[in-house]
């Protein structure tokens with residue numbers, strides 16, 4: 001690549017940036033394409049997880065049903081939970097973040113585009129590996145939290161648990177790599193003038209989540225490694241009969257598991273903190289509180305894990321501590337609700353589909369929050385734990401909350417990502433159908449739970465008195481499926497025939513609306529300069545600038561001004577645009593890692609063959625890394641100067 | 642190519658970032674934060690099981706198995722490698738290629754010596770009857786130190802790749818930063834060993 005060609009103001013490398021067709025996707029390093037790959041693959045996994053849920057609901061629709069065998073039922077709830085959390089919700093959030101964060105902070109890409117590509121491939125391969133288990137003896141059947149000692153070889157003899165370990169492991173590496181990328185991108189690649197206190201709240205939440213992720217995931221990784229060693233290499237970490245400790249697994253899992261629920265919900269709180277102001281035509285109420293309460297939630301989230309373990313019998317002191325800490329965490333969460341309500345208060349509300357979903361988020365999340373508070377009280381919890389009441393709680397926060405938040409985000413940003421509007425009429429049908437059928441599905445679970453119906457039973461007897469609640473839930477779930485089909489139909493038709501989206505269809509306030517829909521590969525021809533939290537409203541409504549800016553304290557404003565001043569001298573327009581070249585290296589490395597993973601699963605049982613597979617995996621990895629180093633040298637931003 | 646042309650002065654190539662810290666350096670710091678939790682969990686597991694091990698019929702006494710002299714030598718080797726790493730970085734920043742090569746390869750050599758020592762130790766312990774499945778001590782000890790050893794091995798590969806990259810592109814202005822971030826990771830792995838040495842071998 002001739003360095004001399006890269007003159008000021010040109011895009012480099014010139015035409016090779018996007019390869020045509022499939023090659024373009026397989027070799028892409030563009031955060032927008034990677035974002036779309038995350039969204040599409042996560043949505044596919046999400047649909048599969050939904051089918052698993054439907055199968056379970058059909059089985060439970062009537063008492064004494066024989067539609068699924070007990071073993072298949074166990075596989076279904078394990079795969080459903082694992083899929084929805086690790087392969088559905090998390091990557092949907094990552095996908096929106098990948099696409100939007102660089103645009104919202106005025107950057108041209110993520111900090112490490114190749115690492116970004118590695119993350120998406122490892123995620124996809126990790127998900128596929130989890131599903132390979134269905135074809136080699138059976139999927140994992142131990143629940144998404146995989147309690148010991150049920151996961152040990154004598155109780156779970158198929159390779160299902162091993163595939164669970166390696167599949168989660170690969171997506172975990174992908175998540176940590178992705179989180180590092182978000183941290184560096186957000187901290188280091190903001191446009192001039194975009195101080196931390198001017199960042200869009202969605203970006204704030206992605207930053208917090210990235211930090212939670214890098215500290216929570218390694219703990220799960222260690223737990224699963226120890227489990228793998230127990231299953232194959234003779235250790236006894238979680239084998240009580242040999243002095244191991246089954247409760248240790250619970251500690252490790254939930255030390256990760258509770259922060260994980262914030263990993264799922266915080267980005268969607270960020271989404272609705274963008275959507276609500278836009279459609280209320282008002283700045284967010286209490287920006288700083290929404291941002292910093294996110295930080296508080298992130299910290300506190302590491303101190304409440306044992307509220308999932310009240311039934312273990314950790315003792316009154318521990319129970320009191322974890323109960324109290326859980327109540328405490330509800331405070332910043334609760335105040336956020338009031339921030340959102342105050343944002344809408346006296347605003348001129350535009351009830352688009354996206355806005356409806358944001359309002360749906362608030363109302364359903366409140367219900368889930370309240371059931372969470374009841375569960376956080378140890379004496380009440382002992383009654384409710386492991387019952388359908390917990391299932392109701394988690395679905396009100398994860399579906400009523402997180403999923404509706406993601407739909408708010410998708411309806412909001414789909415025009416930006418595709419250049420076409422989604423059909424609003426269809427969208428509103430979808431919203432109302434979903435809201436009703438969601439409540440029909442999950443509200444009765446509060447009742448069946450309190451009437452004693454345990455989770456994870458494949459059937460129940462007619463005399464138990466849970467027939468009506470279960471029938472209602474099953475009907476609701478079938479209607480929910482229709483709502484998802486409406487969405488799928490909407491996407492497939494709108495992407496071809498939807499009306500053309502302008503750059504700024506919603507009259508938004510943040511930078512992503514300043515570029516065309518979809519944005520050019522390089523995002524911004526000229527790096528934008530930011531002077532407030534709402535750069536676009538400043539530009540469109542200069543007379544409102546004072547009102548908008550007045551939320552900053554004088555000190556913050558001064559800092560911002562100094563920043564503006566310092567950057568003001570730089571001839572921004574002349575800066576050369578530098579884009580990462582496409583490369584297959586991340587894909588190759590991921591394939592190598594996946595083969596390594598298969599080898600690890602079978603190392604204990606088929607030593608030589610598995611070891612050779614591992615060797616092959618390592619060689620493929622090495623090849624990929626070599627070409628990675630080469631391209632990163634050629635591609636170095638320093639080369640452009 | 643003159644020795645001093647290995648790196649250009651940093652200022653000339655500094656790339657603008659919001660915090661003023663190099664992207665990759667920030668990324669490696671965050672990664673080290675993540676790795677800290679990884680090892681903290683392994684070490685915690687070790688301590689959770691130490692008293693349980695003592696109370697069991699198949700109790701194996703760490704004091705009886707662990708050879709403090711050998712590990713003191715290993716610890717010194719790793720500490721020395723941190724010193725040579727610092728020297729390699731400073732040579733790289735000076736643009737002094739000969740000493741850079743010397744110190745970096747010395748670091749790699751010391752890392753390999755550590756791994757060799759650990760292989761010897763594991764082999765020895767195995768023949769003494771300490772295995773992954775012989776006791777809770779074996780279970781926790783091997784997984785903890787084994788994963789540390791794996792990290793040292795990854796560090797050696799990382800250092801070698803930096804070495805070859807610098808050889809292939811001696812004029813790249815990124816060289817000093819390549820060395821610096823590999824060094825950060827290397828020091829971290831050393832520090833973990835200090836923790837393991839004190840907590841597992843000495844106490």
Ligand code: HEM
Pocket residue numbers: 145261262264265307308326327329330333368369370372373375376377381384385386390393394397398401402
């Ligand atoms: C007001 C804040 C919250 C409190 C006090 C709270 C409390 C609890 C408690 C005590 C449990 C354990 C129930 C049991 O198994 O006995 C639980 C379960 C759960 N919570 Fe929450 N929660 C809160 C918010 C959330 C949020 C925001 C999410 C996710 C977005 C969430 C997701 C879950 C999930 C998935 C489970 C079930 C895990 C499982 O057993 O499989 N919770 N919650």
Ligand SMILES: [Cu+2]
Pocket residue numbers: 257258261304305307308
């Ligand atoms: Cu929790």
